[in-house]
Amino acid sequence: MKKVAALLVVSLGVLIASCNKDDSGMSPTTDTSTDVSLETVSTTAARFSIESDSVTTHVCKGKLTEVAVADLSTAITTYISTTYPSSTIKFAATDQSGKIVVTILLADGTTPKGLIFNADGTFKEELKHFEHKAKLTEVGVADLPATITSYITTTYAGAEIKKAGTNADEQYFVGIVIDSKVKVLLFNADGTFNKELDKPMKGGPKKH
Secondary structure, three states, rough: OEEOOOOOOOOOHHHHHHOOHHHHOOOOOOOOOOOHHHHHHHHHHHHHHHHHHHHHHHHOOOOOEEEEEHHHHHHHHHHHHHHHHOOOEEEEEEEEOOOOOEEEEEOOOOEEEEEOOOOOOOOEEOOOOHHHOOOHHHHOOOOOHHHHHHHHHHOOOEEEEEEEEEEEOOOOEEEEEEEOHHHEEOOOOOOOOEEEEOOOOOOOOOOO
C-alpha cells in the first residue's frame, strides 16, 4: 500500500473544531462535487487530527476566528520563515484569549505542521500529534472490512464508496458519494462506525 501524506487543512471549520468539541454548533459544508480523491479524505483526516490533538484542546479557549494570512504579525511570519524555510502558511486563526493557531505546509509540499503562538506573536508550541495522525495509508475499497461496507450499504442506501484510508491509530476514513454530495465517515479500528466528519470547505485564505 502507498503511504499518502495528508495535505494541510485550509478551512475555517478545521480550526474551530479544535477548540470546540461540541459539533452541535457547526453545520457540515455542502459540496456538490463528486470527485473524491484520497486528498479529500486525507484533508478531513487532518481536520480530525487537529480536533483530537490534546495540545490544541488544552491551550485554545473558545471558538477560533479566522485571520487573513496577510494580516499575521511580522513576529509570526519571521519565526515561520526562519524555523521552517520555504514552508507555506495555509491558515491562521485566533482563539478568545488572543492566541494564534497557524497551519503550514513544509518545503517538501507534503508535511503539515500546526503551530500555536501567543497573542504577542511569540512562539508557544507545535501540535505534537498532528503530522503523525494526519497521514493516511490508502485502503482499496474491495479490501474494507465487511462491517464497514455493510454499515454504509444499510445506513447510506445508494451511496458509492470512492476512497478509503487508515491513520496511525488504524481508524478508517471512508469517502462516499450520496445524493451528489461527498461525505467522509470515520470508523474505529475494529470496523465499527464512529461518526460522520464535516468535510472542510473548498478554498480558504490566500497563500502568504
